[in-house]
Amino acid sequence: MNTADFDFHLPEERIAQEAAQPRDSARLFVHWIGAQRSEHAQVRDLPRFLEPGDLCVFNNTKVVPARLLGQRASGGKAELLLLEPAPEHGARAWRALVKPAARMGAGEVLALEQGCVQARLIERLAEADGTPGARWSVELLGEEPVLELLDRHGRMPLPPYIARSPMDARSAEDKQRYQTIFAREQGAVAAPTAGLHFTQELLCALEQRGLERAEVTLHVGLGTFQPVSAERIADHRMHSERYVLPEATAAAIAAARARSARVVAIGTTSARVLESCRAPDQCVRAQSGSTQIFLHPEHPPQVIDALFTNFHLPKSTLLMLVSALAGRERVLELYREAIAREYRFYSYGDAMLLLP
Numbered sequence: 001m002n003t004a005d006f007d008f009h010l011p012e013e014r015i016a017q018e019a020a021q022p023r024d025s026a027r028l029f030v031h032w033i034g035a036q037r038s039e040h041a042q043v044r045d046l047p048r049f050l051e052p053g054d055l056c057v058f059n060n061t062k063v064v065p066a067r068l069l070g071q072r073a074s075g076g077k078a079e080l081l082l083l084e085p086a087p088e089h090g091a092r093a094w095r096a097l098v099k100p101a102a103r104m105g106a107g108e109v110l111a112l113e114q115g116c117v118q119a120r121l122i123e124r125l126a127e128a129d130g131t132p133g134a135r136w137s138v139e140l141l142g143e144e145p146v147l148e149l150l151d152r153h154g155r156m157p158l159p160p161y162i163a164r165s166p167m168d169a170r171s172a173e174d175k176q177r178y179q180t181i182f183a184r185e186q187g188a189v190a191a192p193t194a195g196l197h198f199t200q201e202l203l204c205a206l207e208q209r210g211l212e213r214a215e216v217t218l219h220v221g222l223g224t225f226q227p228v229s230a231e232r233i234a235d236h237r238m239h240s241e242r243y244v245l246p247e248a249t250a251a252a253i254a255a256a257r258a259r260s261a262r263v264v265a266i267g268t269t270s271a272r273v274l275e276s277c278r279a280p281d282q283c284v285r286a287q288s289g290s291t292q293i294f295l296h297p298e299h300p301p302q303v304i305d306a307l308f309t310n311f312h313l314p315k316s317t318l319l320m321l322v323s324a325l326a327g328r329e330r331v332l333e334l335y336r337e338a339i340a341r342e343y344r345f346y347s348y349g350d351a352m353l354l355l356p
Helices: 043-049 146-153 170-177 193-197 200-208 247-258 268-276 317-326 328-340
Strands: 027-032 037-042 055-059 061-063 067-071 077-085 093-099 109-112 117-126 132-140 185-188 212-218 241-245 263-266 287-291 306-310 351-355
Touching: 027 043, 027 328, 037 043, 043 200, 043 351, 055 247, 055 268, 067 117, 077 109, 077 132, 093 117, 185 212, 193 268, 193 306, 200 212, 212 247, 212 268, 241 268, 247 263, 263 268, 268 287, 268 306, 268 317, 306 317, 317 328, 317 351
Parallel strands: 027 351, 055 212, 055 263, 061 185, 263 306
Antiparallel strands: 027 037, 067 077, 067 109, 077 093, 093 132, 109 117, 117 132, 212 241, 241 287, 306 351
């Protein structure tokens, strides 16, 4: 299949700039794949579309407020986006996107967030083809634990399609809103956006309906926003993300299968973890590591029965994952209907529920 097959036109005004308030007031596009039937509701209505005994699997990753703004010693502007720890350089070292990467030098110290954070550049990292890239290994100076330092002074790494200036009053709100209410395991640089719709009231309603709940961890990376650049999707090199699937979740999936209940992935990130942990005997095993799994119509999911997800970017691996469940032509048709009905797209947008 070709990447161009997954393209569609999205009017700019359909890209959500603010999240729905309250979270579960977002719209919900429900589609039954087998019956080719749709219904339009709100996220708070989710329990009535699921059956008692169904297992919902959530991603409990926590977004690190890892964006830091400041300046160089020369006075020029500087920006860091911390991506992941770089333990080979010490306990306070991280790999980071740096702007302007090409103008920096090893050993240079940046004063960030009004001098509250200082970062020393260690070395510039190469791209896959060996050319110098935009990433550096950096060391955060001081004694305060790094994650606590970032919690106090860092900014949420919103995706580029959400327009925010550093002085925008909404930036402070984003620190709370661009985080799921069940976020626990720090390590993501982007939110598992399907989970952003859930409130405590909705979780309680799901429990009262008789739904089971389990969790996985997948630390979402920047690659989640990158469109596929290869002409053929089979030639795409998938980004790597760290994950954990605990024993309790593996047991919950086995129990759901034993009672003929459905496994409902809450978000594409949960789906990727479940499919990454599928053994040759089709059982899901508890494990941890890094995954580069690429789910698309020629490599469809085998573990999940249903998917709750947001609306995704054209030519993205996430759109291809959704198409693996419902079919490319069907998904693009549903997206055209969503646009016509003025659904809101992307991270702060509305949701879709795909059922068998």
